[in-house]
Amino acid sequence: MVQSARPVPALLSSRAATDPDHEALIVAGTGALTLAEWDERSDAAAHTLLDQGVRPGDRVALVFGGRDWLDYAVSWMAVLKTGAVAVPLSDRLAEPELARLIKHCGATTMIRSGDELGGPTGPVPVKVDPLGYAQILYTSGTTGQPKGVAASHANLTSPPVHPKRRPFAHSRHLVHAFPIGTNAGQVMLLHALTAAPTVVTLPLFTPARFAALVESYAAGTVFVVPAMAIELLGARVQDRHDLSSVLLLGSAAAALPPKVAAELTEAFPNATVANYYTSTEAAPAQTIMIYDPDRPGALGHAASSLKIADADGDPAAPGETGEVWLRAAAHSRAYYGEQRHDTFQDGWVRMGDLGYLDDDGYLYLVDRESDVIKSGAFKVSTIQVEAALHEHPAVSEASVFGVPHPVMGMAVVAAVVSREPVTLAGVRAFLAERLAQHELPTRLLCVDALPRNAAGKVIKRELRGIAEE
Template sequence: MVPSAVPVPSLLGARAAADPGHEALAVAGSGRLTLRDWDEHSDAAAHGLMERGVRRGDRVALVFGARDWIAYAVCWMAVLKAGAVAVPLSDRQARPELTSMIEHCGATLTVHGAGPPPVPGALPAGELRGRPEPPPVELDPLDLAQILYTSGTTGAPKGVAATHANLTSPPVHPRRRPFAHSRHLVHAFPIGTNAGQVMLLHALTAAPTVVTLPLFTPARFAALVEERAAGTVFVVPAMAIELLNARVHERHDLSSVLLLGSAAAALPPPVAARLAGAFPSATVVNYYTSTEAAPAQTIMVFDPDRPGALGRAAGGSALKIATADGEPVPPGETGEVWMRAAAHPRAYYGERSDTFRDGWVRMGDLGRLDADGYLYLVDRESDVIKSGAFKVSTLQVEAALHEHPSVAEASVFGVPHPVMGMAVAAAVVPREPVTQPVTLPQVRAFLGERLAAHELPTRLLCLDTLPRNAAGKVVKRELRRLAEEHIGT
């Protein structure tokens, strides 16, 4: 029987002993990492950390880019083996952001990948060398293991702390490893995100080799899927939209993909339907969770009869729609989405918050449950547009915009209005070649057959790209700024 609460390095040690030559992680054109190498190299790096004064409970910031996934995986495991707390950060973040996060968590050391130091005093990963033997540190499953900073689309990022037990739950049975239908699992999630950390844990526990690439482009990603005959592929909705708009399925054989997972944000139903056509052998699955709630999640196999559903709670987690006080509301009624992991919940590092309550996590979303227990999102609580007497769901308007034949990407947000309080605004990226005009009157006419009058945009921005953070989520405060600038021109 597999224990449910063990330190993360114990999983690596056990699997490396049983299957040392298994290729756990690979970066296209940049190398590979077997379980044996991961275990041995992280032992040596852990001694290197300890020789530099890192002690149990210390926070160590890890600033790496996508080309450095292998070095990052070694350093991340080394930090845990030394009894310290890993703080994964992306090198795509600006120095002021990195400095703020490093100071917030009180990191005693910053380790970085290739290139110049991201902050003064950072240590290159290549200099972490020590004795090639297991460090003499006794780990407790309830020890803090990592701090992940949220994406900060609506405010300042917060550090989300997770224990070893949280990261190793629910347990994986050695004979029933996830994604056993695949020899390769391909993704392009950045380091420093919850989705990226899930992929790193898959490299540790799942059946296939986890493969990523230094830089995501639709063509490179599709070529990698074809080259590796990947059975499993993970994307965020923004990547899915780019793949579809680039029509990569017309130039690459993607028939090996049996599972296409989308994470980090809700997948618009029109996009899910197009993905099912572009990946002819794949089951399209939407995973819903958050950095705060993981490993609690809902899982939904795309169902044309329930196109907007995000599934039911999975993996022993729990789901409810409730008031702000946590009191459940009846099926069909809109309320706040709450989730709870089976055990070992996360928390904000260094601060208290009503986001966490008795093991439950307020997701920051509004939603409802149908009679069968399927979750439907209404909107992000902070994104709902209160226009006059109406509340407008930006998700619903975005889904309708994705049906427009000339719209490649869309994001909907509220802007101030002197009478209504807030008005609906939309930003779109036109698809090339444009098949229909993308103007405000034309878009309102198109949406008028699909939405109520109060849901129609009163302002339209046509952009080359949507502003996104490192996790691929649209930064709506930047869209509001662009809209304000547009009014002034």
């Protein structure tokens, strides 16, 4: 296991030697980066960092925005070539939060968009430890303060990719719009290193620009988060763009509501729609679950790397709700600067979700453990209520959460973005045919947009704050 571990820069140098002119990364309207250019430019930048005093094990903060993917990719690789630890951070973070994260990871150097890192070319005289940390990613922080998740080089390069069987070989181009500093964005950056297609992104996601990008490159693979999928469908981009080239449409970061998944299969007529289930803590381990119209409530068929556990950590019976665990990669991740044993246990990673498997092994998510609403004697699944709200013809987006109630303990509140005016009475009447009485919202918030973090996840604590005002 240890013998097969490789540092990330070795992936680039070996592939650049055999396929130097392959375009690894394209940023629409900005430029492109071949493997050879990526290798040479990151060599030069690494020499500059070494001259500035960066040493193996140092943490280097990388503060970039979506327009800077090319420079970011070079800077990230340069940091890794020095043996230092890259800490990707979005340039959209408020300065106090940015300062807090930099202090937490102990970064001694910061690289921002526009910083010049040119230097002498040639091999970097550092032997990088494949078992040493390569990067620290901060979680989305939707339920609390972001936690730093440290990944080694061996974690990022596992499992190894066979040169003749590269991922997504059915595509010449893979299109995504994930932001820098997110786990999904880092996965796409690694795909630029290892996958068969060229990875294409754009500085800022809009439905029209994204669909035009898919069409212009005849992309065979597309990745979105549910919020992007909802925007694409709401804009009816399939009416103005040819999306028939897409054979795989992957959704990450959160579960697709069943209605949204069904509509995606219509908008992308030749695509298989798949839920990529993982977390910042569990990556690169994941289970890929194909949307099945015969089981619209299921996330998909679960791989053997996933289990449902009861309160004692033992496997739950089919149909029994428990905690969802994912088997970690051979070289697992860890929380930086923390000794936490409740998330990482015996080669498994606790996902923070509640769910169950049916008799055929299909995974049904019940809710985030922290989002379950305990109302009176009942437990309400916000995922289930949100799925029912998405079926409402006037509702384009929905988020459900609990707020304190003097009698019931917690009350169900729904926040919706609607295409036309809706009322609580009307929404409750619509949902009464789909949900139990205790699942019906007692309050309705109509908002122009749901608050989301950089990864596209709804920040429910902000909605809760509005509801409690």
